[in-house]
Amino acid sequence: MLPEHKLKILLDLVKSSSKDELSWMNGYISDIIGEETRKMPVTAKATINKVTIAYGTETGNSKRVATDFAAKAKKNGINAKVVSLDQYRLNDLAKEEYFLTIISTQGEGEPPEAAKKFYDHIHHNGFKLEKLKYSVLALGDTSYPLYCKAGEDVDEQLQKLGGKRIAEMQKCDVEFEEDANLWFSKVLKTLSDNKESNVVPTALPETAKKSAGKKSYSGTIITNINLNDRGSNKETYHIEIAADEVEYEAGDSIGIVPENPDKMVETILSFAKGINAGKKIQYKNESYTIFDLLKYKLNISHLITAVVKRYASIVTQEIPETKIDLLNLLKIYPVKDAAQFEEVLGILNPIAPRLYTMASSPAANNGEVHITVVKDVFTVNEEKKFGICSAFLGRQNINTPIKFFVQKNKRFRLPAPDKDIIMIGPGTGIAAFRSFLAERDATGASGKNWLFFGEQHFAVDFLYQTEIQNWFETGVLTKVNVAFSRDQPEKIYVQHRMWEQGAELYKWIQSGAHVYLCGKKDPMSVDVEHALMGIIEKFGEKTKEEAREFFIQMENEGRYSEDVY
């Protein structure tokens, strides 16, 4: 419908634009149509020249989005300062004018670790933010019961403190790119107009389409073995689940909602005087017995402070702001009667799913998913406790049915078959690479494969040792290096092995190898990243700065990917 000359301009523009720019334009234009009013094009010099983009991230998505937007803002002549919320000087908040928050939700509707300080700060009222004009982008995942909760809280609190919304909060599901761009185009526009009138008075009902949850599969556990030998400090379960119709790719995870242990539920009930465990009550417009509710639906361990607060007001007692499980709450701050206990049920959060990286490959293990789960052990004032889901999975006998959903991980994928890969996966991090290797073995990929694995003791903790030996003997694995931290006086970890192999490692990277890291986030992933940058610096004869840029470059090209937790 466009006349020749306009069409040409458009096509040129499209050709010369990146995917992101296009989707931005898309959002921009659709908005204009939406408001049916012409606006001056953003490319014109904007009158606002200072915004702060503060992000709170756990696994890096929010950061990626924030830096990306800052770059775009600059293109539009707006000087945007990007800062991580744990670096952010809280006193500056009062001075801020334009303040954009990009924050994900973690744990049980909680903010990421790095955003806690900020989150708590804005929740302690007693100060005002008259100047503040803000908007929130909330990253989340619809498969979690409290979708984008942290973002919601921040958006709400900033308003309570007197801040003015310049664009409604945008929630984004796991595939966040599109919605995020839409939000930013709106923000940019209002910034460019610089019209107080653009302030959105109150939160509008969320417009972003909320993807309808994830497909839930029902599988059957066909194998459950503890991979650690006698004398190990650990229990790591190799679990195989048969589920014919399941669809996934190597690199994906599955999500599982655990059940609470009977014993825990029973003791809790024993502390609720006169309660009838069999009594049915409504929950999310279904009816459950109180017992089932506690066993299958409600999180009763490690309650978040918000819940503890509400509990305090129900039992009308002073309770310090800490995480604590329901049982101890009931012990220390008993409920008056059954009625009060039912009231408490009302404030408990649903049990959140736990994610487990798949250790199987669609090509090699058709109709099955395998996971590698380490029993989570921790102590709370000298009492030894086990993680709910890992212990739950450890308890499962074969032939038990189990429900799960598949959690795609687009940023953790095998490269083209002829590309070389370096896999760093200590502990349960091996799961992802058992999947990768099985996949590459089954599909006969020609690229070379190098694995780094680490655990505590060679004799009892070498997860999947015989499979790794077979892959090495058959040439699927080109190189393997292992680090066992406790077999000698000094601790040796994967990063030490990487340093020993530094020259070779850098050679592989130079010739285009993709690097993958999977496993525990703290401290492992941090140490490994440092080692990698150090190796690039030393063997690439670069400065620290160059090494860092090289590394970021790899990330952007998708040649460095993490699946850490």
Added chain:
Amino acid sequence: MEEQHNLSGIEKIKQASDGLRGEIEQSLKDEITGAIREGDQAVVKFHGMYQQDDRDRREERAQKKLDRLYTFMIRLRLPGGFMDAKQWVAMHSIAGDNSTGVIKITTRQTVQLHGLIKSKIRPTIKSFSEAGLDSIATCGDINRNVLCSAHPKQSPIHEKVFAYADKISEMLMPKTKAYYEIWLEDEKIADKKEEEDPLYQDRYLPRKFKIAIAIPPNNDVDVFGNDLGLIAIIENNELKGYNIAIGGGLSTTHGNPSTYARLGTVIGFTDTEEKTMKAIYEVLTVQRDYGNRSDRKLARLKYTIDKYGVDWFRTEVEKRAGFKLEPARPFQFTERRDYFGWYQNNRGLWYYTVFVENGRVTDDEQAALKTALLEVAKTNKVSFRFTANQNVIISDISEKDKDSIQKILEKFNIIAHTEASSVVRKNSMACVALPTCPLALAEGQRYLPNLIGKIEPLMEKHGLVNEDIIIRMTGCPNGCARPYIAEIGFVGTAPGKYNLHIGGDNQGMRLNKIYKENLDEPAILNELDNLFSQFKKERTIKESFGDFTVRKQLI
């Protein structure tokens, strides 16, 4: 010397091993397996180690996707079984840090540690070395640990005789520096000439070679079970020289009639140290040149001698030595035992022989033996002597220190334990067998204690409680606990099944014979019940059980 054809695989490995180096350096670097390379498994034996795996754990580990639990057993070189207090302390902590923790006293007067994983071998050998201990040539086709009658009370010149164990061991050590290079990471030697080995060359011996020295009248070392035995000839407290016995060997193979146990043959006497050493040396060279290098089952000295004849062999040795052996001197063995409890030697030093069931030094319900011996060692007022019956003598204690040692032994119930154990239990031995020994067909040290527990009541029933009958058990016919020269021998044939041997004498001068085959426990107890009751009724005064069974022609 005849040219030999179709050499066995091991022969090729030895010769290709570049002075017993093999590919060990690479084997140690193979990160994903606990094993070492095939060829190296033969080579490390010369360094005193065996690759093993815990056979009890194989199935379950396979389930867990874990490789076999490969570990290494290391055996120390302790000529005459001697170790000082500091060395004991070192060994104790090494065992705790790197191995299963059990200190295993062997039937050849030394100790073994089991369960070292590959990455622990170097640290272990280094720590041993710092304590002045090594494991060179304690396994492999070479001269092994040299035995000597253990107890100094046996003779005023025990010390003089004992010194030979060390001299012989030194003389017969391999010249290669591989052990120091690989395990202690010493400088590689530039000039291989330093390593030239006129005795072993690059072939070493066709098979293991064992030497023992006995001081009559006690044959505690089973001198005739060795390839070469020296019998000290002592006249009015003077060492005159040695009778030399050759061709002892106590192993057989089920279903291989050409294998047999053999006692050493006395071939003569040497009067001076120089001649004795020379004669020993040449026995090895003759075996080196004439021993069978194609069939390892027939490679021991005993087969070489029976092939060429004793006289030929003696002449060949004399020719090489350059002198004739004198006729053997008379000697007599009247016993074969350890002297449990306190004894004093001629110089007034005190000795306490501790009963260590099957040589396993560890803390158990009956006695905290390992802890006790550590405390004893820490006093630094003692030394240790291992016996060929898997026991230990706390040694060389001066009069003034005796009480303090006594107190420690009492505190940990060691004395009570030694005294409370029955005569038959103290006389018995079993080999290691399961779970570590790859050749085991049946249980050894894990089973005998409990079988003895069922034999004791039988002896009581027939009033034989104080008879020192010698009972020995092995998990296979290799004979590591010398069952073929026991009065009652059990040789494993299959799980829970043993051949019952009887007819050996009490002094270790006569082999026993198979009496019944493949017996399970009830059958064993039934047979012994009958034999004991017959023995009780029909024995002559002082007649030993072994002699009785022969006189009665039971075998």
